[in-house]
Amino acid sequence: MFRLNLKIALRNLWKNKVYTAINIGGLAIALSAFILVAIYVRFETSFDHNVPNHENIYLLGRTLPDRKTNYTSLSLAQALKEAIPEIENVGRSKKTNFEFAFSTPDGRVYGKDVITIDYTLAKMFHIKPEGGLVKPEGEALNVYLPQEFITAMFPKKTPVFPAKVSIGPLEVKQYADVSGIVNHNVAHSNLVFDALLITADVGKNQEPTAYNYFTYIQVKPGTDMAQLQKKVAAVYKEELKKSAVTAVVNRGSVESKIANEVNLVTNTNKADQSGVFLDPLDNLHLRPIAGNNTNYKVVMALSALTVLVMVIACINFTNLTIAQTNKRAKEVGVKKVLGAYRLSLVFQFLIEILMQCLVALILAIILAEISLPLFNDAFSVSFSLWKDNYELVWQLPIVLLIITLISGIYPALILSGFRPVAVLKGNLQTSYKTLWLRNALLVTQFTVAIVFMAGLLIVSSQLKYMRTEDTGFKAGQVVYIKNIVMFGRPYFENLKARILEMPGVNSFTVASDIPDGSRPGRVDYAMEGKDLGMDIVHVDFDYFETLRLNLKDGRFFSKTYPADAENGIVLNEAAVAAYGVKNPVGKIIRGCDMDYRIVGVVKDAKMQGFETAVEPTVYAIKSDCANDKMKFMVNVDPDHMAGVLAALKSNWKDLNKMDGDDFRYEFMDELYGRLFKKQEQLQAVFYGAAILTIFIATLGLFAFSAFTITSRMKEISIRKVLGASDFNILSLLNSFFIRIVLIANLIGWPIAYIAAQRWLETFAYRIDLPILPFFIAGSISIILTLLTVSFQARNAVKTNPVDALKYE
Amino acid sequence: MIILKNIEKYYANKGVKSYILRHVSTEIKQGEFVSIMGPSGAGKSTLLNILGMLEEPTYGEYEFMGEDVLSLNERKRIELYRNHIGFVFQAYHLIDEMTVAENIEAPLLYKKVSGAERKSRVADVLDRFNMVAKKDLFPNQLSGGQQQLVGIARALVAQPSIILADEPTGNLQSAQALQIMDLFKKLNEEEGITIIQVTHSEVNAAYGSRILHLLDGVIKEDIAVEQSV
């Protein structure tokens, strides 16, 4: 029985090979998208899942009046551990905010993410250096480096640990012992580092109230988190009271930059308003409380999208299978009078669809394998289908069953439900019963395709706007030079003079912040009775000229006015607007315990990208509260760019003696351009989705229109005999499908409109929602329909009516 | 074998009942060869479909081999199809995707006949119908008469007690038609299979033992055929 049914199925599929191919092909494409997204989603949702107690680990954070942050004080961890028994373990990590050179005579590497962590944190995260984790003795700092670093420094052979390397510039002659190799999958962990320093107590010899530590806690399984939250908040309040007394604004060290900034806020009357929260480790990657949840949105959007694409492909299946039912009706009728149970017929049709889905799945795996490099490129990941994705082995068969059921159950029920008498009498009219459904499914397919087409066009317009719109500054000729030397006037002026000598260098400056999307520090400034928080950028002469910012009023800093270096300040338009003063130039503004004189107003510049409005910002050459100015920027003529970079590289050790041995730089426009990265990813997603959905919907239309036309052959022939022209016939056949697509447009437009509107609202600077994309999407859908249907109809138009009527 | 009592069938269309069968009562015994005749639209097919349990009468009683058909559940009815009833259709209704042999084998699959026995029975039937050479052809490679032979072979292979045939020769030329009728007669006489056929042809009807004349849903005449042969 099974074998015979199998044979019938194969013969049927072979007879309708074009439609079978379309069915299977469409599904395979959708399934391959599913596989890729499944891998991506699994990766994104399983950060740190190899840490045994990951679900019990929390990162502490603080709520401040104007932002949330994970920086916590040193002392909090110990206080929590002592006060709350549910807390099994605490551990802290501390970032180093500059690049760290590790070198041997044979090679040099730069640690960009050097972190120091408590031994307890290493245990919490199950960090396993080669040779095992050992507790550091006393105040020892155990340095662990990744394999690449070791290979770079010891190219000939792996050294015996502890191995001596020099740290920082070679001349400084500072050495450290590397304790071993640590291979931590930082690409899949929230604990990101390239060099890891493990010590018994991170807080040893550190300012106890400095807020620059990440505090992790591990709670006992089954802890009531609401209760714990309350207890933690109580301990936090106690700690705050203590620290308010002993607060010291700790300056001069690079590490305490953040501490300075946050302390200022904490020490004002706003301190009482701060709170504490616990953020589960499991959420940290996708939707941290202090941070953005773009990753989460991307994961959700991609998942929703794939499900949609899958549904569309399943719809094709359903639709084509229903369309074929008339062909299979006789088989059903005959089998029933021969004594077949309905259930066995349902089963037979489901098996048939399962077979097709299975072929689609195999094709999908091949397709996914082929398109993986493209996907990796778009999402800056490096996935492989077979590594780490064992889940697919059981997930794919489940998906196979689900899609079989979704696409097959309805046709199977319809087919098996035929009453033999209707079939065998030969007056089967069932197609009309299912017609509305088929049309609805077709409408759905095109609606989705239209939404993605319009969406793609709108996303692209916004991106184009972001690339071409005036940002208020010009990053094109600016090179950002990394530097670890603290600002000192004579040292800097000497360096600046030597760099300006190079042909092609227009200007050179130093600042605390560069336009790479990061937020500067925030300090309160008072003017005319208003006390407001302002972003403070610590700059030097030629800052505005280097970035080509535009003057609104007054003047920029100038060496002609020596006082500028003492108390000069420049406000941006947003700051002026915040204070609401009319003619700010020449007025006095007070902040950080001193009076500044406003020398000019700069036009707003979108240094943080397009998503947030330009913050009220002040620029000062002297500021004790701001972050240190250490970031060099040089403006170079494009023609001389290569020469200047080469000169800087070869002379760097001499130019900036205290920085180290290597000239490290990035192009400012590339840094700024990275802010658009996630929008570009979104564009890539829409691009893929639009193509996929259009393609699959058109495939569906292609097959479906073929069926409709074949079944109307007799009608067409009669009309021709009655005198209809080819054009009459073509428009007759097209008009039905055009109507379907028009309805899809009418449904799709508002959906796309609302979604696009909501997306655009996430930008402070955005385009007006254009109308054109809707018309383009509409036109494309209609043109595709006309082409597809006419292609199918050409046979119908050409045939001799006699052929179709002969057999009646 | 079959007892019909007061069978009525009508379709209600916009409140107007159009009767197709009225007060049909009759009895058909095991081994009879009955022909139903009448003009087009008289209700012949409807009556045959009711006999074959493909349609239900609006009123009336129908007893098949001692069982009240109208109260049978689906499963029981399917059992009757499997074991007692063979259908032959005017349009043959062979399954296009199956070969001749597969078409003939199909009913045996539902009867859960073992593989070996299926093979031998199909071979038997093919042999008897002189179609061994054609067993691997598909229906569209056969002539109409040959297709109808396959249709009858399919009905016979399950060894039914009754064959219901709706204009089995309606699409055939008269020579082929006579061949089919000879076959029916032989089956009826030699194997005792009850046969009920719908036919327009007096000649075909003459092969049977009894003729029911239907006119506007009413049995006008019920006559025994004089066996001339």
Ligand SMILES: Nc1ncnc2c1ncn2[C@@H]1O[C@H](COP(=O)(O)OP(=O)(O)O)[C@@H](O)[C@H]1O
């Ligand atoms: N589903 C139906 N609805 C309404 N009338 C029907 C239906 N099926 C059959 N009929 C009518 O019943 C009558 C008898 O049909 P049928 O039994 O096929 O006649 P015959 O086989 O004698 O030519 C015809 O007039 C036909 O129009």
Ligand SMILES: [Mg+2]
């Ligand atoms: Mg009839």
